[in-house]
Amino acid sequence: MSIVNEKMMGLGTVRSAIRDLFEYGLKRKKEIGAENVFDFSLGNPSVPAPPEVNESIRGLLDSTDSVVLHGYTSAVGAEDVREKIAADIQARFGAKIDKNDLYMTCGAAASLTITLNALSTPGSEFIAIAPFFPEYRVFSEAAGGVFKVVPADTEKFQIRFDALAETVNERTKALIVNSPNNPTGVIFTRKTIEELAAFLRAREEEYGHPIFLIADEPYRELVYEDVEVPYLPNLYDDTIVCYSFSKSLSLPGERIGYIAVPKDCAEHDAVFAAVAGAGRALGYVCAPSLMQRVVKECLGKTSDLSVYKKNRDLLYNALVSCGYDCVYPDGAFYLFVKSPEPDAKAFAEKAKKHELLIVPSDSFGCEGYVRLAYCVSTDMIERSLPAFEALMKEYR
Amino acid sequence: MSIVNEKMMGLGTVRSAIRDLFEYGLKRKKEIGAENVFDFSLGNPSVPAPPEVNESIRGLLDSTDSVVLHGYTSAVGAEDVREKIAADIQARFGAKIDKNDLYMTCGAAASLTITLNALSTPGSEFIAIAPFFPEYRVFSEAAGGVFKVVPADTEKFQIRFDALAETVNERTKALIVNSPNNPTGVIFTRKTIEELAAFLRAREEEYGHPIFLIADEPYRELVYEDVEVPYLPNLYDDTIVCYSFSKSLSLPGERIGYIAVPKDCAEHDAVFAAVAGAGRALGYVCAPSLMQRVVKECLGKTSDLSVYKKNRDLLYNALVSCGYDCVYPDGAFYLFVKSPEPDAKAFAEKAKKHELLIVPSDSFGCEGYVRLAYCVSTDMIERSLPAFEALMKEYR
Structure with a gap:
């Protein structure tokens, strides 16, 4: 041993x-x-x-009972925080997500490891599109999955659908998509996502089980042109959104983000329960309580x-x-x-x-x-x- | 599937x-x-x-550059924070622990899941002494281990060594000890820990490999009599301390604690590296950065x-x-x-x-x-x- x-x-x-x-x-x-x-x-x-970040911290210290402010929240996150984030998502993207579809996390890495552990079953394959954030491999393998890569489209850094078609198979549990992308800065166009959604739907039908799209979105707000960043749940039902406030609010050390399992996602209740169970099993009792309240007060700021x-x-x-x-x-x-x-x-x-x-x-x-x-x-x-x-x- | x-x-x-x-x-x-x-x-x-908690938060907001205060720390935790905690441990317990033996975590549950994942190998058995915090079972099994229980000493709620002797075997990787205890409030006496240490050392020798003691210590400071809470690394070398500030500073929602792998622990470098690797694989990028600094400033307070x-x-x-x-x-x-x-x-x-x-x-x-x-x-x-x-x- x-x-x-x-x-x-x-x-x-x-x-x-x-x-x-x-x-x-x-x-x-x-x-x-x-x-x-x-x-x-x-x-x-x-x-x-x-400035709203530090202002809201000061305000919360002044206005909130210490036992509440620094106390455990529910494992899924404080209800008022989830309510406000859900309302923001609905207002911005019109997505079918309410407070009961959100699970607050300790940042994007936690969002990903919890989601991958929630979905992983013996033989599960997780796919990333090159170039990709190297920790995807670490997280996928630690969750017990097989990690596979779709080679890069080195022309436009969109998706090589020919290569994707060869990589997806009956064991594919989920595909991780990161747009705006680390390391290219490229955004997947609506056309790309529509083609991806059509491809995945056809494969879901062929295999008779869902293939989840994991939308890793820490860079969603960091966009410098009048370019659309399509909201994936609006184009593909079986999407799980892994969000982080690290980059948008410059809070990477504070570890605060969320997982959204939209209403129309396949096996919604089972997926959400498995997310909650994986969070518990990995030792994530709740997301940091003060920072949950801070991001609630800073929604829409960057x-x-x-x-x-x-x-x-x-x-x-x-x-x-x-x-x-x-x-x-x-x-x-x-x-x-x-x-x-x-x-x-x-x-x-x-x-x-x-x-x-x-x-x-x-x-x-x-x-x-x-x-x-x-x-x-x-x-x-x-x-x-x-x-x-x-x-x-x-x-x- | x-x-x-x-x-x-x-x-x-x-x-x-x-x-x-x-x-x-x-x-x-x-x-x-x-x-x-x-x-x-x-x-x-x-x-x-x-009061020092909120005072130190306000002070840190005033004195520290936002990019540093809310930024990533090193994965093991900010160096100055680990330095000060190590000095505090040395002063209080005289233990051989320096900054390089500490890994800051998101609280006790994270300390435990990271430690269990670091130690778990195929067939590993983790043992708890009844009565025990129920999540020990969840964490041990999620880490791939077999969870075993030593029945309670219902007389004094110390340890039934006859039952322990039957439970420990060649596959025993670690024993989890929680004192002061949830749910009994009882503290394991020095005599109990000395007997435990002697027993484990004999079994280590018999099997030719270490048996780790995982000291789960969220209640260490919550003691109401002039009663000693023995510092386990001082009585048994192969101890890994899982600490949390949740209860001592009433910060359970903020998720801040640490793992200490003392210098004399068997395979110290391998254990510490595995702790760092498990933290990475589970998605713990770093412990919340503001709270790392807060506990540094509030050491010794309760x-x-x-x-x-x-x-x-x-x-x-x-x-x-x-x-x-x-x-x-x-x-x-x-x-x-x-x-x-x-x-x-x-x-x-x-x-x-x-x-x-x-x-x-x-x-x-x-x-x-x-x-x-x-x-x-x-x-x-x-x-x-x-x-x-x-x-x-x-x-x-």
Whole structure:
């Protein structure tokens, strides 16, 4: 008998490529000064929370009995919080979701692990569309599922339906969709989602069981153009929404989000009960109580997105004008740039020589690219541009 | 293929006996008035958080950059927070624990599920000593383990070592110990822990592998007499401490605690890595960032424990003087009262007729008792005493 669970030990020992680069950056900044290192490694919001967040915390401390404010809420979340979030969803998207369809969570990662554990049965397969957030694999496998990947559409970063058709089979339990996307910043168009919905409905009919769409939506509010982000439950019934306030309110450390199981979702009651049961089994007693009340009071607010838009425009335009190839990102805070040589790791190493910290795309399931997180100071971007130009010159 | 995970669905559908009784209480209060129902069902702190909690929140909002205060911390927790907690543990218990041995969590339930998932290997058995917190079974089984119970020592509610010797075997991965105990309020004596440690060391030697002691310690600070609560790592090396600030600071909804893997614990580095990996796999990105800083500033503080002591004295003395048989509780906020008839469920039903809501002990793995949570208003206890007396009269 092993002394500890070796899979868990492996997950706790191997640091992600992103985290490794970030740690290298900390070291490098000490060596040559923070202002001389251009760190694009982490997707950590750089814009402060909107003032309403701290104002509502102060107000709640003043107005609410401590025993209630810091006390357990119901496992699914405080009723008034769920009521207000449901009303907001109804007003914005007209979706059939009420307070009893919402389960408050400790952020997007918790939303995903709870949902995957709720759905996982022996042999279940979970599918992601490349490029994808690397933890999808960790979460799916830890929930007992088999993780499969649909190769990337490297032209428009929508969905390769030919490849999807080969990946989905009778064991497919759910498909994870992340739009606006980490790492590309691309938004799946209504046409893409409609085609996806039609495809999945046909397969559901063929197999005689539902195939769930898990909509991982931490970046829903981070959109910089007049571009629609389709609300998936409106186009495909069997959708489960995993939402987080981490990025929209710049609260990633506070761990607050929700799972929505819309009324029309197949086996609605069973799915919702399994979500509640999985939350219980994983040790999520309730979502943090103060933050539940804070997001209730801050619905519809976001941190100042104009900073991210400015950063995107500045960096995208500069990179393209000096010869980089990059898909135009409508949302999130990432650029997905084609490596000028086939080996993105080698390219990222060369970038380090110019003090540019950028993440090779291999762990996102799509080789030959790098991810730049532009949730950084605009000033740092401006100062980094000569380095990007010098780096490109090496390839001319 | 099932559509959802049926075990999870079961966990989300079947409400606990405690929760059922609590819901009945809400209904009954509407019918006859809240002041006429005596609800002893829930272990929810009734004393507000100490003033330092809200003061430190206000101070942190004023002094700390929003991006830092609400941002991700390291997955193991903010370094300064772990440093201060480790220093506090060293000062109080002299234990060999430093910042690198601490993993901040979303409360005791998260501490337990993460630890159990870190240790669980195929065939692993986890043992609890009756009576025990019912979620131990849920958490152990969800982590893939086999859950076993050592029957209660109904004389002193210490440990029946004869029964323990029969329960521990080569597949035993860990024993969960909860002292002060939910549901009895009893503290395991130094003599008990020393005997336990000697027993486990002998079995470790016999089997050639460690047997971990998981010290579930949410009630450590809730002690009302000059009674020692032995610090388990000081008496048994292979101890993992699962701590929560929920009860000591009356913050149960905020979900903040930690796991400590002391330096002398067997396979220390592997265990700590597996803890970090399990936290990652279960979706715990980091413990809530604001609350990490709050508990750092409130170390050594507690909510006003004199209220619980007063409640305990009042209720214990009144019950004993009208004929109830009850083990004397040194800590936590529960009384474990012997049912005057063998069937505790029948007794609890009779109690309902007197508007007394008390939890039959079956789900705690020890039949024939009821649990009374006295984390309620002293006034309610006073008003409830005639009902307890009338209830006992039915048995004379």
